[in-house]
Amino acid sequence: MRIVITGGAGFLGSHLCDRCLAEGHEVVAVDNFITGSPENLSHIDSPRFSFRKQNISEGIFIDGNVDFILHFASPASPVDYLELPIQTLKVGALGTHNALGLARAKGAGLLLASTSEIYGDPLVHPQTEEYWGNVNTIGPRGCYDEAKRFAEAIVMAYHRIHNIDTKIVRIFNTYGPRMRLNDGRIVPNFLKQAILGDPLTVYGGGQQTRSFCFATDLVDGIYRLMMSQENMPVNIGNPSEFTVLEFANLVKKLTGSASPIVHQPLPQDDPKQRRPDITKAQHILGWQPKVTLEEGLQETLEYFRHKLETMPLEAG
Numbered sequence: 001m002r003i004v005i006t007g008g009a010g011f012l013g014s015h016l017c018d019r020c021l022a023e024g025h026e027v028v029a030v031d032n033f034i035t036g037s038p039e040n041l042s043h044i045d046s047p048r049f050s051f052r053k054q055n056i057s058e059g060i061f062i063d064g065n066v067d068f069i070l071h072f073a074s075p076a077s078p079v080d081y082l083e084l085p086i087q088t089l090k091v092g093a094l095g096t097h098n099a100l101g102l103a104r105a106k107g108a109g110l111l112l113a114s115t116s117e118i119y120g121d122p123l124v125h126p127q128t129e130e131y132w133g134n135v136n137t138i139g140p141r142g143c144y145d146e147a148k149r150f151a152e153a154i155v156m157a158y159h160r161i162h163n164i165d166t167k168i169v170r171i172f173n174t175y176g177p178r179m180r181l182n183d184g185r186i187v188p189n190f191l192k193q194a195i196l197g198d199p200l201t202v203y204g205g206g207q208q209t210r211s212f213c214f215a216t217d218l219v220d221g222i223y224r225l226m227m228s229q230e231n232m233p234v235n236i237g238n239p240s241e242f243t244v245l246e247f248a249n250l251v252k253k254l255t256g257s258a259s260p261i262v263h264q265p266l267p268q269d270d271p272k273q274r275r276p277d278i279t280k281a282q283h284i285l286g287w288q289p290k291v292t293l294e295e296g297l298q299e300t301l302e303y304f305r306h307k308l309e310t311m312p313l314e315a316g
């Protein structure tokens with residue numbers, strides 16, 4: 001297939017480029033580097049790969065045939081989308097509209113990267129695909145949550161009206177190499193703090209929960225979904241759930257760090273609990289995560305250590 005990957009220079013987008021190339025496809029990555037980085041693609045040396053620098057909220061321009069679009073462009077860390085709320089809303093709404101327009105013009109399928117954030121601060125636990133969510137539309141996270149909820153709605157409209165073969169993956173917390181050290185999420189923050197011997201910043205009491213999936217596991221679930229017949233949303237994530245405090249202690253143990261734990265204010269509307277019900281992915285895709293948190297964190301730790309050695313300024 002010839003596959004267009006929006007957000008192709010991002011954390012997940014670049015791993016998807018790798019996977020699609022390894023499967024023998026042709027890949028056209030598109031990114032405007034607002035949160036992605038050319039460095040995430042610098043290792044790729046394939047005649048089946050090409051890159052276009054474009055802001056997909058303004059349009060996506062791809063010559064030739066396209067068989068499938070993996071639509072991953074968006075700021076995705078709370079710190080990023082708090083700084084870039086308008087760009088986040090535009091890429092979720094206009095960018096998704098443009099991606100669907102491209103799919104329609106080329107007769108291509110499209111997979112939308114949606115998110116567990118569409119469940120908001122969930123009142124159902126663990127979260128199944130049937131749950132409609134509990135989102136504060138006007139809160140600080142509303143720009144991301146509502147952009148992705150709109151994106152799901154317009155994807156379903158194009159599926160129903162224009163018969164496009166669409167897929168929706170709801171991605172839960174994911175980590176791994178190529179996350180930005182300074183993206184503000186829990187995994188880069190804690191690993192960086194542990195490596196540098198700085199205090200680990202636990203927000204609130206640390207009793208809120210998250211479930212962490214390693215990037216290669218997630219990409220495998222997404223690849224399987226792309227190749228499947230399923231058009232309704234599918235949760236992909238790792239169901240092993242930790243409190244933030246437990247996670248901080250695990251990072252300390254794994255890194256052997258003597259960093260103390262300090263508490264900082266809990267951000268507004270921070271979801272109190274999050275864990276995917278992955279029954280649907282298990283049944284429909286034959287997928288489940290394989291990498292343990294210890295293994296995944298070890299690999300991520302090595303990546304961040306190397307980054308800190310080679311880019312001390314950004315790290316600071």
Ligand code: UDP
Pocket residue numbers: 077078079173184185186187189190201202203204208210244266267270271
């Ligand atoms: N968090 C924390 N300290 C940090 C960064 C995050 O305690 O330095 C908490 C945050 O409040 C949330 C969880 O870790 O409860 C996950 O946050 P993240 O920003 O990774 O993503 P989210 O799951 O909230 O989208």
